[in-house]
Amino acid sequence: MQAAALSSAAGTDTPAPGLSYAWPRMFPGIKLALLAACALTVPLAAGAHAHLLRSTPAAASVLAVAPAQLQLDFSETAVLTSLSLERSGDPVRQKLTPRPGAPQARLVIELPPLVAGSYLVRWRALSADGHISSGSFGFTLQAK
Amino acid sequence: MSPDALYVTVRAACFLSLFQACGTSFFLAAWGAGLPRSAGHIARLGRRAAAVGAMLVLAQQLLEAARMAGDYAGLFDGGLQWLALASSGGAAHGLQAFGLLLVMSGLPLPTPLGTALARRRCALALAGSVLAILAFTLTGHTSVAPGRPVLAPLLAVHLGIVAFWFGALAPLYLVLAHESQAAANQALRRFSAIAVFLVPVLPLAGLALAWGLVPGFAVLRQPYGELLLAKLVGFALLMVLAAFNRWRLVPALARSGHGGVALRRTLVAEIALLAMVFAVTAVLTGYYAPDH
Numbered sequence: 001m002q003a004a005a006l007s008s009a010a011g012t013d014t015p016a017p018g019l020s021y022a023w024p025r026m027f028p029g030i031k032l033a034l035l036a037a038c039a040l041t042v043p044l045a046a047g048a049h050a051h052l053l054r055s056t057p058a059a060a061s062v063l064a065v066a067p068a069q070l071q072l073d074f075s076e077t078a079v080l081t082s083l084s085l086e087r088s089g090d091p092v093r094q095k096l097t098p099r100p101g102a103p104q105a106r107l108v109i110e111l112p113p114l115v116a117g118s119y120l121v122r123w124r125a126l127s128a129d130g131h132i133s134s135g136s137f138g139f140t141l142q143a144k
Numbered sequence: 145m146s147p148d149a150l151y152v153t154v155r156a157a158c159f160l161s162l163f164q165a166c167g168t169s170f171f172l173a174a175w176g177a178g179l180p181r182s183a184g185h186i187a188r189l190g191r192r193a194a195a196v197g198a199m200l201v202l203a204q205q206l207l208e209a210a211r212m213a214g215d216y217a218g219l220f221d222g223g224l225q226w227l228a229l230a231s232s233g234g235a236a237h238g239l240q241a242f243g244l245l246l247v248m249s250g251l252p253l254p255t256p257l258g259t260a261l262a263r264r265r266c267a268l269a270l271a272g273s274v275l276a277i278l279a280f281t282l283t284g285h286t287s288v289a290p291g292r293p294v295l296a297p298l299l300a301v302h303l304g305i306v307a308f309w310f311g312a313l314a315p316l317y318l319v320l321a322h323e324s325q326a327a328a329n330q331a332l333r334r335f336s337a338i339a340v341f342l343v344p345v346l347p348l349a350g351l352a353l354a355w356g357l358v359p360g361f362a363v364l365r366q367p368y369g370e371l372l373l374a375k376l377v378g379f380a381l382l383m384v385l386a387a388f389n390r391w392r393l394v395p396a397l398a399r400s401g402h403g404g405v406a407l408r409r410t411l412v413a414e415i416a417l418l419a420m421v422f423a424v425t426a427v428l429t430g431y432y433a434p435d436h
Contacts, residue, residue, distance in 0.1 A: 049285070049433030081212035081224060124214050130233035130283035131433065132211045134148075 050078035050127040052135050059137035066114040066141055070096070070121065077103035078125035078133070085111070088118040103128065116143035147210035147218070148431070154203050156426035160419055161197035162240065163303075165190050165247045166273035167311005172251070173266050174338075175331055182322040186315040187251045190269070194247040197276075201244065205229070205237040232283035239279035246272025277303045284429060291356045298356070302349035305342050310418045312339075317411045320404050329398045332407075336390050343386065347379060368432040371424050378421040385414050 056071040057063055072080070083096040096109055103126075122136040145153075168190030176183045208228035210218040218224050228234055250269030280303055281287065281296040289295050312335055319331045354372060363369040389410050396403040 051433075079227065081227065082214045082218075084214075122214065124212055126212060126227065126231060128232075129285055129288045129433075130231050130236070131285075131430075132208070133433075134214070 049129060049131050050074040050076040050125050050133050052123070052137070055121070055137060057139040060139065062140045062142060064142050064144075067111055070109045070111050072107045072109075072123065074105050074107075074125065076128060077105045078127050079103050080107050080109075080123065080125050081132070082122070082124035082134075083109060084122045086120045086122070087115075088120070090117075093122075114141055116141050147207055147214070147216060151204065151207045151211055152426050152430045154200055154207060155430050156419075156423040158197060158200035158204055159422040159426060161193045161200060162244065162276055163307045163310045163422075164314065165194035165197050165244055165311070166276055166307040167309070168193060168315055169247055169251065169266070169269040169273040169311075170308050171312045171315045171335075173270050175334055176266065178330060178334075179319060179323055179327060181324075181327075182315070182318045185318045185322060189314055189318065191248055191251040194244040194251065194272075198241050198244040198248070201237050201241045205234060208233055232287055236279045236283040239282065240276045243272040243274070243276030243279060246275065248272075273307065274304075277307060285357050285433065286353070289357060295353060295356045298349050298353050302346060302353060305346045305349070309339060309343055309346070310415070313411050313415050313418070317408055320408050320411075325401055328404075332394050332397070336394060339386070340390065343383075347376075350375075350379075366432075368428065371428040371432065374424050375421055375428070378417055378424065382414060382417050382421070385410055385417065389414075 051074065053073045053075050055073065056069075057067050070083075070085075079101065084093045085096055086093045094112070096111070118138060118140045120136055120138045122134070124132055124134040126132055168186060172183065172186060172190065176186070179186070205228065206219060206225070208231070209221055209224035210216050212218055212224045212228065213221060247269045250265045250267070250272060252265070278300055281299050286292060286295040286299050316332065316335060319328050323331065358369070358372075364373065389407060393403045393407040393410060397407060
């Protein structure tokens with residue numbers, strides 16, 4: 001009743017029972033929204049949440065010779081956004097992050113000369129679905 | 145607090161404000177004309193929620209670069225900020241912010257609500273709400289899943305109903321506080337008549353999404369699956385409260401005029417429970433993936 005009184009006072013149509021005045025007049029907008037929704041069903045990219053499949057040096061490996069490179073193999077193409085190397089006992093974490101480049105499933109990064117010790121590698125990557133994955137693994141370099 | 149933890153906190157708060165803003169637009173478009181005393185209060189709530197939501201969307205976007213770097217120095221890294229902006233998350237945040245700005249522009253509703261100007265404003269807020277909800281399909285797991293033609297519409301339906309339900313709770317509280325007994329009863333009856341059909345679609349769409357995204361039952365023993373189960377438990381509790389409202393408190397209010405205070409309390413409890421479900425969802429979608 002109040003809705004009807006309000007609409008009449010404003011010189012407009014009487015609202016339908018249940019829903020008020022706005023819905024019937026919004027059909028063109030709703031059609032546009034449905035079209036937009038259909039357009040959004042087109043796949044945006046191939047791939048999903050990237051996670052680390054394997055690395056060289058491998059996680060928990062013990063090496064006799066210092067590696068010159070670090071290789072990361074991801075489950076999907078991803079953009080590496082952060083990479084750091086931390087030697088046990090060293091207060092400073094060494095950042096190895098290259099400038100973000102094209103998405104890749106395999107990344108090879110040159111390592112600085114390493115001395116004996118236990119190392120922790122931390123990485124972060126942007127996946128195709130927009131999510132940021134992260135992880136870490138360690139390896140040990142034996143003293144000669 | 146790490147950038148990841150702050151991001152998830154902001155994301156949860158963003159869910160709250162965005163769904164409140166969108167749901168308020170739906171509520172006013174559907175029933176605003178029958179609420180002469182509370183429509184202004186409800187519109188103000190929606191406008192404020194949209195303003196807060198737009199700011200939180202911006203904060204989320206800026207924090208993406210900090211998450212990429214793993215520390216707050218990323219906030220000032222132009223390369224990472226550009227990468228975040230060019231990502232699917234950047235597109236989604238842009239569309240969400242635009243949608244919320246439309247809601248903000250549409251919700252200063254002129255009175256009386258039956259005028260052509262009020263209708264146009266309402267349509268603007270409604271269009272903004274639809275865009276803000278559709279923006280979620282631009283990024284995340286459904287955006288790259290092989291079943292996207294089915295999963296993206298399912299996600300949009302799921303989130304649209306979340307906005308309709310969650311966004312109606314605070315307006316209903318305001319209706320109970322400001323409207324006459326007759327107008328409040330009518331609004332509650334009309335909301336219940338639609339909610340009783342829409343709300344059951346929510347878990348169905350959610351389960352269909354999980355069916356399409358989750359590779360197998362083994363995921364239930366991983367954090368993603370555990371959080372998904374926590375969402376289901378939260379939803380089950382919400383159903384108990386909603387059923388109590390629909391079959392006990394609303395009829396009692398209509399019959400005797402008593403129970404308004406109890407109804408308002410259960411509405412607040414529903415809002416609190418849904419806020420917890422949003423927090424779980426923010427962790428679920430911010431940290432974990434269904435595929436591992």
